[in-house]
Amino acid sequence: MKRHQTTIIDIARELNISKSTVSRALTGHPNVNPETRKAVLALADRMDYQRNMLALSLVTSRSNTLGIIVPEFLTSFFPQIVIGAQEVASKAGYNVIVSQSNESYETEVANAKVMLANRVDGVMVSVSKESRNFEHFKIFQRKGIPIVFFNRVCDEMQVPKVVVDDYDGAFRAVEHLIGTGKRRIAHLAGPDSLSISRKRLQGYRDALLKHGLPIREELIIPYDLSTEKARIYVKHLLDLPEPPDALFSINDPTAIEAMQVIKARGLGIPQDIAVVGFSNDYASALIEPGLTTVAQPVREMGKTAARLLLDQMDREVSDWKAIIRTLKTELIIRGSG
Amino acid sequence: MKRHQTTIIDIARELNISKSTVSRALTGHPNVNPETRKAVLALADRMDYQRNMLALSLVTSRSNTLGIIVPEFLTSFFPQIVIGAQEVASKAGYNVIVSQSNESYETEVANAKVMLANRVDGVMVSVSKESRNFEHFKIFQRKGIPIVFFNRVCDEMQVPKVVVDDYDGAFRAVEHLIGTGKRRIAHLAGPDSLSISRKRLQGYRDALLKHGLPIREELIIPYDLSTEKARIYVKHLLDLPEPPDALFSINDPTAIEAMQVIKARGLGIPQDIAVVGFSNDYASALIEPGLTTVAQPVREMGKTAARLLLDQMDREVSDWKAIIRTLKTELIIRGSG
């Protein structure tokens, strides 16, 4: 079958008028005879007419589409970001196209190309844990397509960013642990390539420092954010001659994984080992004991990033400000620490 | 700034050749002088050239894009569907555009229009819990654009569908509860508009029937899938003069919610009340006790739906088969029932 979609030409022919008039009627142009407009609208509806955005984009050279590039889709974090961003975007008349890189640098590069090829009007991204080269994102900058980073940002690019106060969140989390009497606090840290890793680590260090506790390098374990590795390192920590009495994890999934390991060993949480996470994932309130964690305003972050993007879009490139919006975290104290 | 993206014309001009030649070189057409091709490719790279898919789509009248319409993005279910679908799609050279309706019929209609306007080559959908009218999806059928439903399907449309064996899953779940000695088994059911609700309910009924247990209508509670309502109804069940000794929930989030309520009452799970869910969400293995649940092959479902879509795409409309692919579920027995 010929998959012919109805076009303004079909409508024009049917009504014996020109396609320009149809176009004007459809887009709400003032100079159209009300009669004509009514007829056009009615027929368009009857023929299931849908304006071809691809053609529109071609002539206006704007696609009315925002791109979102995220590293994964397994935790509730990024889907929630998408919800927030979509809300803002659609209110402004924009569509959203999402792609996830599965934490793979290769895929991330491919995704960026797809966004470019589809002529998104702007793109918001959180980088994969593998990414150390950011050429594929600099292309956007060169082309004058607004880009904003959120959560996992790219330090070397001077563009708007949305983050939470990772340093402060970590600092307060660790300070809280110290306040409950913990002294040997371990930290499962993220890969050094991610700035969130570095900032949370710094918060951890400074909290210990402030309270006169020694920083024991053997208790600081950077890993690749995979739950398998997390499991291994937690076991390693427990096997230490002097095991930690608390564990601050860079994220909730790992903290939860750690709790499983600790419970399996028959150790008590938080008496033997307290556990604190970061993000306040959906599952964190459900497990036993509840996970103490640093909550991030996730949906708000998605909204903010989208707004920042829309802001940049109407500006001259030269006006772009490398604004950094820092959202506040909140320490949620539950049973685990 | 003029946001001029480099086009094949720019390249052609620079190289003093025609744009057709550039086009051919870029797309790998055989009839191109190797020298010329090399020059084109090199320059294209240097100029950050990205083929304009919008223009391409316009001429080929295919966008190489699949649409996915889902009702929500809060549980891990739909994001995982997206992961699966994206994997299949991108292997076949297709992009994916996702939109979530937030369980709102209005938004779902709007999303369908967007897909249409963006000329997706096919669309896979799971309907919102509010949807009773499916005109917005029938448009796809009329236009000859492949559509496949998954999970929450539309019964009145003769198109391919991917589901799990809801009836069987529910049946076995309830039979399992009966096997553990439970006799007053309540069912938190979904809205009657969704076929998954009806099928799971039927599985529940038939299991009771088979084992000679009475079907007590007061223990069957259809609700709107919101956790707030779930909470209210669970309390109501517990307050019954003869409360149930087991609860089979249409999904995991509700089952988990129910467990919270039950625990808060100081009742034992599963001794006083056993709980069984449906889906095997991420959190279900983490809570205490672990939730017994009917696992669905989620990612597989996403892949299957995408494959079905690609299949239909090369066919004549008349060839479409209203295939129903039924994937198998697996009862995962944990501590809750």
Added chain:
DNA sequence: CTGTTAGCGCTTTCAC
């Protein structure tokens, strides 16, 4: 092997 031409569906001057 390469250039020319037409056209995908739409908006937008520019006339009338």
Added chain:
DNA sequence: GTGAAAGCGCTAACAG
């Protein structure tokens, strides 16, 4: 108030 014509970036015959 309406039509004719140009053009967005690209591919696909059709000639050479």
